[in-house]
Amino acid sequence: MKNTKSSKGSPKKKPALKKEAVKSPEEKSISTLIYCTSDLILSGILKIMDRASDIDVVNIEKSTIDSFIESIKNLKPNVIIFANSEPLPNIREICKAIIEISTTKTKSQLLLLGNIPSHEEVVGLMNSGVRGYFDLNDPSDQLSDAIRIVHKGDIWLPRDKMSSIMDRIISVVGRDLKEKTLDQLTPTEFQVLRLIGQGKSNDEIADALFISKNTVRSHIKSIYAKLNTHSRLQLALYAINSALF
Secondary structure (H helix, E strand, O other): OOOOOOOOOOOOOOOOOOOEOOOOOOOOOEEEEEEEOOHHHHHHHHHHHHHEOOEEEEEEEOOOHHHHHHHHHHHOOOEEEEEOOOOOOOHHHHHHHHHHHOOOOOOOEEEEEEOOOOHHHHHHHHHOOOOEEEEOOOOHHHHHHHHHHHHOOOOEOOOOOHHHHHHHHHHHHHHHHOOOOOOOOOHHHHHHHHHHHOOOOHHHHHHHHOOOHHHHHHHHHHHHHHHOOOOHHHHHHHHHHOOOO
16 A cells, blocks of 8 residues: 655645536536726626636627627527726616527626616616626626526615615515416416425426426416516516515
8 A cells, every 4th residue: 555645744725716506518518798998897707707717708899888798699608797997878778689699599698887876766677677686896716606596587676775675676576566466377387486485497397397498488488478577577476566485
């Protein structure tokens, strides 16, 4: 048996550099497209991305919104990071344009990064289809977690503002949906809505109901039409307000 101990004692091992979320061979990286005109903010984003092995930056746009939109069309990223250090008066229109060009098959989730605006503005952005807002004052090491969260279709908001923002969203969306009933849903659509309210992904819903992902998407499309809703967030809030679980 080989003796590896030297006369000077066992050699000290160098501490391994921390690498976040090491993925298994069968897992795919989260393709991410970044729009950022600030070199300072961009360098911070890329520093965080470099530590996350499961996140792949496919392109960086620093010039015009038009070139940014074109990159989304061509690359179809899983997650889009739109970073702006200054408030943009047309941010809601920009977000709507980004979401509209995301195809159903390769849906891109939109994560905004900047100084968190008013609750009313956040509500408007979330209803436009934005999946998260990362505050520049939040700890930078949480950015990779935010990307993973929105990639799954869940919501990311600043932790210290989450409760008050969600209360505001529920009051606005809940009021709009208050008069709608569940009677028009089929039994399976009802179960799909209930699981959406629990935060389940399409894959998890398919497994729970023993149906295909395509069937889940068809049911969700039908629910959208019957309840006159336009986002998964609205469906989740409707399920919460209706006490489906």
